[in-house]
Amino acid sequence: xxxxxxxxxxMYSNVRKAIEKKDKSVIQKIASEQIRCGADALDINCGxxxxxxxxxxPWLVEAVxxxxxxxxxxxxxxxxxxxxxxxVTKNKAIINSTTADLEKLEILVDLAKRxxxxxxxxxxxxxxxxxxxxxxxxxAVQIISYCVEHDFPIEDLYLDPVVLPVNVAQAQQxxxxxxxxxxxxxxxxxxxxxxxxxNVSQGTxxxxxxxxxxxxxxxxxxLDAAILDPLDKELMDAVITAELILNKQIYCDSYxxxxxxx
Amino acid sequence: xxxxxxxxxxMYSNVRKAIEKKDKSVIQKIASEQIRCGADALDINCGxxxxxxxxxxPWLVEAVxxxxxxxxxxxxxxxxxxxxxxxVTKNKAIINSTTADLEKLEILVDLAKRxxxxxxxxxxxxxxxxxxxxxxxxxAVQIISYCVEHDFPIEDLYLDPVVLPVNVAQAQQxxxxxxxxxxxxxxxxxxxxxxxxxNVSQGTxxxxxxxxxxxxxxxxxxLDAAILDPLDKELMDAVITAELILNKQIYCDSYxxxxxxx
Numbered sequence: 395x396x397x398x399x400x401x402x403x404x405m406y407s408n409v410r411k412a413i414e415k416k417d418k419s420v421i422q423k424i425a426s427e428q429i430r431c432g433a434d435a436l437d438i439n440c441g442x443x444x445x446x447x448x449x450x451x452p453w454l455v456e457a458v459x460x461x462x463x464x465x466x467x468x469x470x471x472x473x474x475x476x477x478x479x480x481x482v483t484k485n486k487a488i489i490n491s492t493t494a495d496l497e498k499l500e501i502l503v504d505l506a507k508r509x510x511x512x513x514x515x516x517x518x519x520x521x522x523x524x525x526x527x528x529x530x531x532x533x534a535v536q537i538i539s540y541c542v543e544h545d546f547p548i549e550d551l552y553l554d555p556v557v558l559p560v561n562v563a564q565a566q567q568x569x570x571x572x573x574x575x576x577x578x579x580x581x582x583x584x585x586x587x588x589x590x591x592x593n594v595s596q597g598t599x600x601x602x603x604x605x606x607x608x609x610x611x612x613x614x615x616x617l618d619a620a621i622l623d624p625l626d627k628e629l630m631d632a633v634i635t636a637e638l639i640l641n642k643q644i645y646c647d648s649y650x651x652x653x654x655x656x
Numbered sequence: 657x658x659x660x661x662x663x664x665x666x667m668y669s670n671v672r673k674a675i676e677k678k679d680k681s682v683i684q685k686i687a688s689e690q691i692r693c694g695a696d697a698l699d700i701n702c703g704x705x706x707x708x709x710x711x712x713x714p715w716l717v718e719a720v721x722x723x724x725x726x727x728x729x730x731x732x733x734x735x736x737x738x739x740x741x742x743x744v745t746k747n748k749a750i751i752n753s754t755t756a757d758l759e760k761l762e763i764l765v766d767l768a769k770r771x772x773x774x775x776x777x778x779x780x781x782x783x784x785x786x787x788x789x790x791x792x793x794x795x796a797v798q799i800i801s802y803c804v805e806h807d808f809p810i811e812d813l814y815l816d817p818v819v820l821p822v823n824v825a826q827a828q829q830x831x832x833x834x835x836x837x838x839x840x841x842x843x844x845x846x847x848x849x850x851x852x853x854x855n856v857s858q859g860t861x862x863x864x865x866x867x868x869x870x871x872x873x874x875x876x877x878x879l880d881a882a883i884l885d886p887l888d889k890e891l892m893d894a895v896i897t898a899e900l901i902l903n904k905q906i907y908c909d910s911y912x913x914x915x916x917x918x
Contacts, residue, residue, distance in 0.1 A: 560900065560907055567901045571876060599909045600897070607872055607897040614833060614873035635862070635869040638822065639829045645822055647861045 395633055395642075396435065396619035398467050398488070399428030400592065402454060404441015413440055413450050418457040425458045431624040432634070432654050436462070437490060438479070439469035447472065451479040459484055467514070467621070473501045480509045488512040490621075491554065494519045494533040499540045512550040513541075514588055517573070523556060527569035530555050531576055538581050552588040552619055553577045559596040560604060567594075567608075575615045586618040606632040613637065630654075657895055657904075658697065658881035660729050660750070661690030662854065664716060666703015675702055675712050680719040687720045693886040694896070694916050698724070699752060700741070701731035709734065713741040721746055729776070729883070735763045742771045750774040752883075753816065756781045756795040761802045774812040775803075776850055779835070785818060789831035792817050793838055800843050814850040814881055815839045821858040822866060829856075829870075837877045848880040868894040875899065892916075 401424050404410045412420035425436055436458060440450035447470060455466055459482075467488040468479045476489055491514040492502035499515075506513040517524055517533035524530045534553050541551055555573040558566055578584035589612060595604035606629045609620060613636040624630055634653045637643055646652055663686050666672045674682035687698055698720060702712035709732060717728055721744075729750035730741045738751055753776040754764035761777075768775040779786055779795035786792045796815050803813055817835040820828055840846035851874060857866035868891045871882060875898040886892055896915045899905055908914055 561909075564900070564903050564907050568903060571901075594901075598907075600912065603893055603897050604901070607894055608901055610869055610872040610894075611876035611898060611901060614876045631865055632869055632872075635865050636873060638826070639833075639856075639866070639870055639873060641826050641830060645826050645860075647823075650862065 395613065395617065395637055396588075397433045397624055397630075397633070398435045398437050398588075398619065398621045399425075399431075399433035399624045400437050400590075400621045401428055401623060401625065402436055402458065403439040403469070404444055404450070405439070406441075410441055410443055413444060413454065416453065418460070421454060421457045422461040425462050428624045429462050429464060430654075431627075432630050433464070433624040435465040435467055435488065437467040437469050437621050439490075440475075447475040448478045451475050452482045455479050455482050465512075473505055476502075477505060477509075480505070480511065483509075486511060488514060488552075490514045491516050492537075494536045496540070499537065503541060503544055503546050506550070507544070507546055512552065513546070514552045514554055516554045516556050518556050523558065526566070527573050527576065530569070530573045531580070534573075534577050534585075535580055538585060542581070548581060548583040548585055552586045554588050554590065557589045557591065557593045557608075559598070560594055560608075561596075561598050571611055571615050574612055574617050578616060587616065588619040588621070589617060591620050591622040602626055602628060605629055609633060610636045613640065657875065657879065657899055658850075659695045659886055659892075659895070660697045660699050660850075660881065660883045661687075661693075661695035661886045662699050662852075662883045663690055663885060663887065664698055664720065665701040665731070666706055666712070667701070668703075672703055672705055675706060675716065678715065680722070683716060683719045684723045687724050690886045691724050691726060692916075693889075694892050695726070695886040697727040697729055697750065699729040699731050699883050701752075702737075709737040710740045713737050714744045717741050717744050727774075735767055738764075739767055739771075742767070742773065745771075748773060750776060750814075752776045753778050754799075756798045758802070761799065765803060765806055765808050768812070769806070769808055774814065775808065776814045776816055778816045778818050780818050785820065788828070789835050789838065792831070792835040793842070796835075796839050796847070797842055800847060804843070810843060810845040810847055814848045816850050816852065819851045819853065819855045819870075821860070822856055822870075823858075823860050833873055833877050836874055836879050840878060849878065850881040850883065851879060853882050853884040864888055864890060867891055871895060872898045875902070 444450045467490045469490040492498045515537045517530040574587045594608045595601040706712045729752045731752040754760045777799045779792040836849045856870045857863040
């Protein structure tokens with residue numbers, strides 16, 4: 395599993411304050427901790443309160459790059475903000491994210507191609523949140539077709555089925571999980587899949603339990619990547635153990651420690 | 657999920673001693689605790705040390721039935737022992753278990769029909785433990801064919817893919833999990849599936865973590881039943897939450913307590 399740490403996000407007050415004060419040390423500490431706990435990459439989002447995201451996102455990227463050498467996922471709804479951050483990003487980046495809307499795909503696939511990045515695509519459109527598996531598959535086909543037609547490498551595409559909270563969209567969870575398996579069947583090169591995990595437990599009282607149960611189920615259905623909190627030790631233990639069961643890491647008695655030291 | 661509590665088993669020293677002393681109270685306490693923690697049924701096994709299983713198994717059944725009114729899974733490799741216990745069992749019982757060998761099926765399907773019980777069938781034969789998914793499916797077909805030909809209701813059959821320890825059969829875990837899904841495709845009436853959970857973590861240092869991760873994955877692939885330790889609270893929390901995500905219990909903030917009170 396490709397783990398993208400979610401904690402550098404201006405919606406968290408410590409990050410928001412650090413951005414306001416341009417205090418690199420807070421950001422760098424959060425970056426290093428996430429990597430130490432097993433993240434392979436970091437999501438970078440300056441948050442909705444940022445008054446100047448075109449400055450704040452590149453600042454976050456540069457602060458993080460001073461201490462860690464991992465891929466960064468540039469997270470903004472504004473392509474021009476993502477582009478400013480791409481200009482200073484050293485490693486192959488991940489654009490987070492496009493939707494299935496043509497006007498979004500036109501801009502973001504072009505951006506991903508010009509900067510040779512990976513691209514997260516939500517099976518979402520202006521019509522709203524998909525209500526079942528068929529709608530997700532239809533949007534996934536639109537995304538993949540656009541990428542194939544415009545020579546964007548499917549190997550660099552991550553499809554996100556759009557995880558919804560279990561307390562408001564309980565009947566959809568099975569469809570969301572099954573979408574992960576069925577996305578792989580759409581094209582001769584199976585696209586990778588990703589989820590933004592924490593949404594599944596929004597507004598519930600058992601957030602951590604629901605998060606780690608959902609991702610374990612998703613991994614058994616072939617999930618490739620997730621944006622999550624790598625500091626949640628029990629969550630990471632579940633991810634590592636699910637991967638062990640799928641034979642993606644060789645068993646040893648200390649397999650949890652071995653994974654984290656990798 | 658149909659949860660069968662595993663703790664009344666003579667391989668545990670407290671149970672073995674209680675059988676030797678014919679101390680009902682120990683057995684009854686273990687029975688009641690398992691039901692209180694969410695078990696739907698109880699496995700009853702007098703263990704390999706029993707010198708007189710044809711007396712011990714019926715004694716265990718009668719002791720349990722004095723305090724609880726749930727189905728019992730009669731667990732012995734000897735059909736004549738199971739039959740002695742069936743003679744005193746009140747609720748619809750579960751025979752645990754037959755293999756795919758014809759001589760076993762002949763005796764145990766006949767017994768299950770005569771006593772109107774459910775039947776657990778291991779995809780296992782005299783040739784040994786199956787080494788991959790295809791061998792499991794082949795044995796499952798043999799079992800189902802025999803049951804159909806001999807008018808044993810498939811609704812009462814539980815197929816067990818034979819769970820192996822992850823530390824010795826790591827490469828097989830994916831096949832075992834996928835078997836659960838594919839068993840359902842063999843016959844027009846999808847057979848139910850079951851696992852003996854604790855075997856997956858035999859000899860490992862992270863037994864509980866591996867148990868609850870494996871069963872969460874199995875549930876996402878359609879598992880119907882499991883023999884497990886219902887007193888392991890985190891295991892039961894994982895099972896309940898996986899079922900919640902699959903919409904088998906309506907969400908409420910206190911869904912864990914609601915399940916246990918059901």
